[in-house]
Amino acid sequence: MRDLTSILSAVERGERQAAEDLLPLVYAELRRMAARQLSAERAGQTLQATALVHEAYLRLVGGGQAKDWGGRPHFFAAAAEAMRRILVESARRKARLKRGGNGRRLEMPDDLPAPSAPIEDVLSVDEALDGLAARDAAAAELVKLHYFAGLTLDEAADVLGVSPRTAYRTWAFARAWLFRKLRSEDEFRQTPDSG
Structure with missing residues (x-):
């Protein structure tokens, strides 16, 4: 069996068998x-780890389009x-259908390697990451690699x-930056209406 790097290269070239060997x-x-x-998801979460893996894998190697992962670290970052x-x-789908979109603040602890918040907080972090990406794209990419990957x-x-x-x-x-952004959103949500 070939090693991961050679299989990733073969997948990048569009070899169908390599995609099957990769999983x-x-x-x-x-x-x-x-x-x-x-x-850290709440009880009753319908998305399971296996389903998340399979959906992510299909997005990565499906569609027949050549990808350029640049090796193992890039592949797992893309995943x-x-x-x-x-x-x-x-x-977003759950908030739209069930909850009306009310998110909660997610604090960014010092020792992040992975998210530890309910799925509703994913929306707050995603919005904050979009704001960070507009200000500093490299910083947002670093957060994704460190926090999510x-x-x-x-x-x-x-x-x-780098x-x-x-x-x-x-x-x-x-x-x-993210801590300030998430904290200011939480303070805004907690301010009582004055009218």
Whole structure:
């Protein structure tokens, strides 16, 4: 059996057999990533880790379009991004259908490797990430890699092609920016109407 890097290269070239060979090699890690993202969900959550893995995998290798992952770290970063988008879509669908869109604030703790909030909070983080991306796209990408993909800051620096020192500095900025953004949204929601 070929190694992961050669299979990823073959998938990037559009080889159908390589896409079939890829899943057994990455399934366990993708399952851990999905479980980490779903670990703090409320009881009754309908999205299971297995379904999240399969949907993300289909988004990554399905469609017959050539992808350029640039190796193992980039592939898992792309997988984490796909999972994040699936969770956001699910949260938006649930908020629209059941809850009227009322989100809650999610604090960004110091020792993040994975989200630890109910799925409704995914919307708040997603909106805040969009705002951060408008201000500093590289900082938003670093948050996605570290927070959602569970990469260390050193691994994320490698994926982004920056020095670890730059990654740590960017992480400090991004964390502070997101904390202020999420806190100000929470304060806005808690302000009683004066009319």
